[in-house]
Amino acid sequence: xxxxTSHPRQTPIEIIRRRVRLTYDSARARGWTKLPRVNETGLNxxxxxxxxxxxxxxxSVAHYRDRITDPVLRDAADRFIHQEAMHSREHARxxxxxxxxxxxxxxxxxxxxxxxxxxxxxxxxxxxLAMTCAMEHFTAMLAERLLAxxxxxxxxxxxxxxxxxxxxxxxxxxxxAVCFDVYDHIFGSGFWAWLHRCAAMGMVTFxxxxxxxxxxxxxxxxxxxxxxxxPAGPGGGGGGGGGTSLRVIFGxxxxxxxxxxxxxxxxxxxxxxxxxxxxxKMEHPGFGLGGDHHAHAHG
Numbered sequence: 001x002x003x004x005t006s007h008p009r010q011t012p013i014e015i016i017r018r019r020v021r022l023t024y025d026s027a028r029a030r031g032w033t034k035l036p037r038v039n040e041t042g043l044n045x046x047x048x049x050x051x052x053x054x055x056x057x058x059x060s061v062a063h064y065r066d067r068i069t070d071p072v073l074r075d076a077a078d079r080f081i082h083q084e085a086m087h088s089r090e091h092a093r094x095x096x097x098x099x100x101x102x103x104x105x106x107x108x109x110x111x112x113x114x115x116x117x118x119x120x121x122x123x124x125x126x127x128x129l130a131m132t133c134a135m136e137h138f139t140a141m142l143a144e145r146l147l148a149x150x151x152x153x154x155x156x157x158x159x160x161x162x163x164x165x166x167x168x169x170x171x172x173x174x175x176x177a178v179c180f181d182v183y184d185h186i187f188g189s190g191f192w193a194w195l196h197r198c199a200a201m202g203m204v205t206f207x208x209x210x211x212x213x214x215x216x217x218x219x220x221x222x223x224x225x226x227x228x229x230x231p232a233g234p235g236g237g238g239g240g241g242g243g244t245s246l247r248v249i250f251g252x253x254x255x256x257x258x259x260x261x262x263x264x265x266x267x268x269x270x271x272x273x274x275x276x277x278x279x280x281k282m283e284h285p286g287f288g289l290g291g292d293h294h295a296h297a298h299g
Contacts, residue, residue: 015079015174022160026100032158047091048105052112054088060132063125064186080178083171108215115211130200133179140176141257143169147276170280177268198262
């Protein structure tokens with residue numbers, strides 16, 4: 001017997017099925033931004049995690065799709081899978097351009113493949129879905145930060161790499177509650193479901209954060225060896241001067257946004273990001289305001 005959805009709050013906006021295909025030039029990939037306040041090296045590092053991570057997210061939600069009795073939530077799950085599959089494809093394409101430009105990151109991709117592969121092999125599907133909820137919370141926090149700083153991406157950047165990140169951030173906000181609502185719909189929000197969700201967040205924070213830190217250290221050491229010495233991180237040109245670290249990547253994200261996840265009554269839309277999302281839509285009409293379409297970088 002599937003418990004009814006406990007949260008009356010679900011996604012309050014349309015999750016749009018966009019078809020996006022951008023052009024990533026390897027000649028511009030190294031130093032795609034010259035802006036000192038944009039951490040290019042951190043974004044490049046995270047990009048190498050996404051193809052494997054997004055596939056894990058899709059698989060976790062798709063496993064429970066046929067058990068979702070709410071047709072609105074089932075449609076949202078389908079749209080979530082569409083968006084995440086598109087993110088996986090576009091980041092894989094951009095990563096190829098980064099690799100051709102000799103931007104390091106294969107270490108992180110291999111690490112993500114190992115950790116998520118191990119999770120799929122040894123953890124129950126319920127825990128994999130709870131982990132996806134936790135990782136989606138991290139991506140939503142980062143997406144809010146990116147869209148809040150979106151004006152930095154108007155000049156001095158390669159438009160396709162910049163649009164990749166802003167489009168991705170916008171869709172992370174659009175679908176940020178879907179995994180959470182699927183988990184709540186299937187398992188409810190009782191004490192044990194809440195404890196399981198919190199335990200999964202702790203596991204993602206500890207193992208994911210530790211693994212990411214280790215991968216970034218390897219990248220940093222290799223970059224320093226190639227250059228002979230110096231504190232600069234991988235990626236060349238631009239990128240927030242100071243290398244890649246967890247502090248640089250997650251700096252500016254409020255600690256409360258993370259700790260709120262552990263509340264019994266938490267829901268992703270407690271943080272209402274609709275003004276940021278609507279502002280991005282108005283500034284980037286080429287990505288469409290609704291419906292199925294093909295989006296262009298310079299539309």
